[in-house]
Amino acid sequence: MWWTELKAAVGQRINMEGIVSSVAVFVRDRHLALPHVLVPDIRYIDWTELHRKGFRGVVFDKDNTITAPYSLTLWGPVSSSIDRCKSVFGCDMAVFSNSSGLYEYDHDGSKARKLEGKIGIKVIRHRVKKPAGTAEEIEKHFGCQASQLIMVGDRPFTDVVFGNRSGFLTILTEPLSLAEEPFIVRQVRKLEVYLVNRWFRRGLKPISHALIPDPTECVKDPPPL
Ligand SMILES: [Mg+2]
Incomplete structure (x- = not known):
């Protein structure tokens, strides 16, 4: 048991599959790291318009997208947006995280069940860490193709690459809190953001999405807190 815990602690900080994938993206698939939509946080997303x-559904990353890293409760200021999303999409919302629901670290699903109980959103169980793997488990859960789903996350080389590769609409948020994030993760995040901004400035475009030629239509000013 202690070995599983240790592996989980290290693995959640250093994603080796992610590093290998990032090098491949950097060398030949830069557009995959570019989100269709960039927002400060999920309050800026117009769920009704989407x-x-x-x-047909929304898939959230967990850490630093809807909760603080390693937390099991929603980040206070974004909970009203989660409520609005629920009122529009109903049960068609799920969490797809590298820290909860991943069989490697949560073999009996107890962490995922705990999170579901706290935030009221289904956590999809899966075998492969983002950005590797396919959208198979997600498509099965929603009963539709990934192109009809939205992937929301805070990491370009993880959430966005996974989402774009599988055909989702991808929405990148800024992180909710850097305080709990390990030093190495903060440095990697800085590099990712630098590269994405640089590629956008150089005119590189995200891959197009059939349902939404101009994704910026789905961004709005959030209601006051
Ligand atoms: Mg995250």
Whole structure:
């Protein structure tokens, strides 16, 4: 048991599959790291408009997208946006995280169940860490293709690469809190953000999405807190 815990602690900080994938993205698939939409946090997402455009469900990363890293409760300021999302998409929301629901670190699903109990959103169990793997488990859960789903996350080389590779609409948020994040993760995040901004400035475009030619239509000012 202690070995599983140790592996989980190290693995959640250093994602080797992620590093290998990042090098490949850097060398030949830079557009995969570019999100369709960039927002400060999920309060800026217009869920109603996305539903109107034909999207059938929303997949959230967990850490630093809807909770603080390693926390099991929603980050206070974004909980109203989660409620709005629920009112639009109903049960068609899920968490797809490298820290909860991954069989490697949560073999009996107890962490995922605990998170589901706290935030009221289904946590999809899966075998492969983002950005590797396919959207198979997610498509099975929602009963539709990934192109009808939205992937929301805070990491370009993890959440966005996974989402774009599988055909999701990808929305990148800024991290909610850097305080709990390990030093090495903060440095990697800085590098990712630098590269993405540089590629955007150089005119590189995200891959197009059939349901939404202009994804910026789905961004709005958030209601006051
Ligand atoms: Mg995250």
